[in-house]
Amino acid sequence: MIRIQSWLVELLLRALDPSERDAVDGDLNELRVPPTRAIRELLDLLARRHVAAWMDWRPWAALIIVVLPLGFALSVISRFWALGTAIHVWLYVENWTSAYLASPGARSDLFGAVGTHLIECVALMLWAWTIGFAVASVSRRAKWETFALFALVVFAGTIGSTTAGVLNPANAAVFSLTSYRVGFPIVFRTVFILLPALHGTLKAVRESTIGSIHAAILAITVTLVTAALAVGIRVAVTFGWWSLSAEGPMMSALAHLRRSWQFWVLPVVMTLPAAYVLYEASWRSPRTRRIT
Amino acid sequence: MLGEFEYLLLSAAARLGEEAYGAAIRQEIERNTRCSCSVGALYTTLDRLEKKGFVKTWMGDATPERGGRPKRMVRVTAKGTKEAAAFYRTVVRASDGLSWQT
Numbered sequence: 001m002i003r004i005q006s007w008l009v010e011l012l013l014r015a016l017d018p019s020e021r022d023a024v025d026g027d028l029n030e031l032r033v034p035p036t037r038a039i040r041e042l043l044d045l046l047a048r049r050h051v052a053a054w055m056d057w058r059p060w061a062a063l064i065i066v067v068l069p070l071g072f073a074l075s076v077i078s079r080f081w082a083l084g085t086a087i088h089v090w091l092y093v094e095n096w097t098s099a100y101l102a103s104p105g106a107r108s109d110l111f112g113a114v115g116t117h118l119i120e121c122v123a124l125m126l127w128a129w130t131i132g133f134a135v136a137s138v139s140r141r142a143k144w145e146t147f148a149l150f151a152l153v154v155f156a157g158t159i160g161s162t163t164a165g166v167l168n169p170a171n172a173a174v175f176s177l178t179s180y181r182v183g184f185p186i187v188f189r190t191v192f193i194l195l196p197a198l199h200g201t202l203k204a205v206r207e208s209t210i211g212s213i214h215a216a217i218l219a220i221t222v223t224l225v226t227a228a229l230a231v232g233i234r235v236a237v238t239f240g241w242w243s244l245s246a247e248g249p250m251m252s253a254l255a256h257l258r259r260s261w262q263f264w265v266l267p268v269v270m271t272l273p274a275a276y277v278l279y280e281a282s283w284r285s286p287r288t289r290r291i292t
Numbered sequence: 293m294l295g296e297f298e299y300l301l302l303s304a305a306a307r308l309g310e311e312a313y314g315a316a317i318r319q320e321i322e323r324n325t326r327c328s329c330s331v332g333a334l335y336t337t338l339d340r341l342e343k344k345g346f347v348k349t350w351m352g353d354a355t356p357e358r359g360g361r362p363k364r365m366v367r368v369t370a371k372g373t374k375e376a377a378a379f380y381r382t383v384v385r386a387s388d389g390l391s392w393q394t
Contacts, residue, residue, distance in 0.1 A: 020335065020364075022351075022361045022362050023314055023335075023351065023361065023362060023363065023364035024314070024331055024335065025358075025361045026314075026315070026354070026355075026358035026359060026361025026362060026363060027314045027315040027318065027331060027358070028331065029357070029358050029361060030315045030355075030357055030358045031315050031318065031319070040330075041330045041331045041332060042331070042332075044330050044331075044332035044333075045331050045332035045336070046332075047332070048332045048333075048336045049336070052336065052339075
């Protein structure tokens with residue numbers, strides 16, 4: 001029992017900021033606070049710290065400007081791309097035949113699909129990493145709550161909807177399988193969004209900014225990849241969130257969506273976290289960097 | 293205007309002088325008030341006071357009885373002393389002519 005309690009104390013201490021952890025641990029040691037009371041006191045301190053973090057405007061700004069809108073956009077785009085990739089995985093992996101390489105037309109289709117999906121995966125990883133890094137830099141003390149909310153929006157953003165691809169009877173052979181319809185998007189989002197965003201968050205925990213050269217390379221890469229996929233992003237948004245309850249194709253809703261200005265600026269919006277990372281790296285003085 | 297716990301913390305830190313750090317301040321507050329003082333209340337109040345410029349804190353030496361962990365040392369600033377004195381005068385003025393009997 002004592003061992004479990006001591007382990008819990010260690011775990012709670014690790015949740016504190018490194019700057020505070022040692023002093024608090026030392027105080028608890030010096031005053032010989034029993035483990036049960038130490039657990040209670042550490043939970044109290046952590047709760048106070050998290051409440052204090054949300055009294056600041058920064059976590060709210062990160063949540064409203066980045067986490068909710070970009071998380072939802074990534075949710076819709078990633079599911080659409082995951083299901084598109086699933087079709088090709090089913091076709092080229094489960095039903096592989098050398099004929100795919102034999103004819104020039106089939107070969108071109110294969111390489112085209114692989115190239116498109118690769119660049120989509122790279123784009124998702126870059127967007128997720130920059131979002132993770134930017135959000136954790138802005139809301140340092142509330143970084144794990146904002147990360148959890150981001151993950152929730154990414155995974156729950158498409159609940160109650162489907163895609164035009166899933167509804168298309170031509171894809172029934174693929175999407176009648178739960179592993180492709182449900183499992184594949186979960187794994188896809190975990191690998192290409194959640195893990196890069198987690199890596200970006202952890203990077204921001206260690207360093208508040210990255211070097212200006214790295215930031216410039218990152219911003220240029222994100223911009224180029226986003227520009228290359230601008231049409232793909234719009235297609236994903238157009239056909240990636242179809243109401244389950246709608247009886248016919250939602251043509252009127254689509255026509256409205258395609259006329260909206262948000263539809264056209266979405267690719268630019270996806271590059272904003274990278275622009276923020278570049279701004280932070282370029283304009284914040286080394287002195288400010290050390291203090292924060 | 294200071295809060296009650298902020299005043300208690302400033303008084304404890306001022307009384308301890310060079311020896312003011314987290315655990316010592318906590319013991320001093322508990323001795324004076326005969327109430328328990330949690331690490332959460334202590335450290336969040338210290339942060340608030342530091343942000344207001346009433347105390348200055350820094351990491352001190354590590355000692356064996358603390359498991360080799362450093363102390364968070366505390367010094368009351370001139371601004372903090374002025375604020376505590378103002379709080380004390382207010383309490384004395386507010387209590388003038390009163391005789392609390394329990």
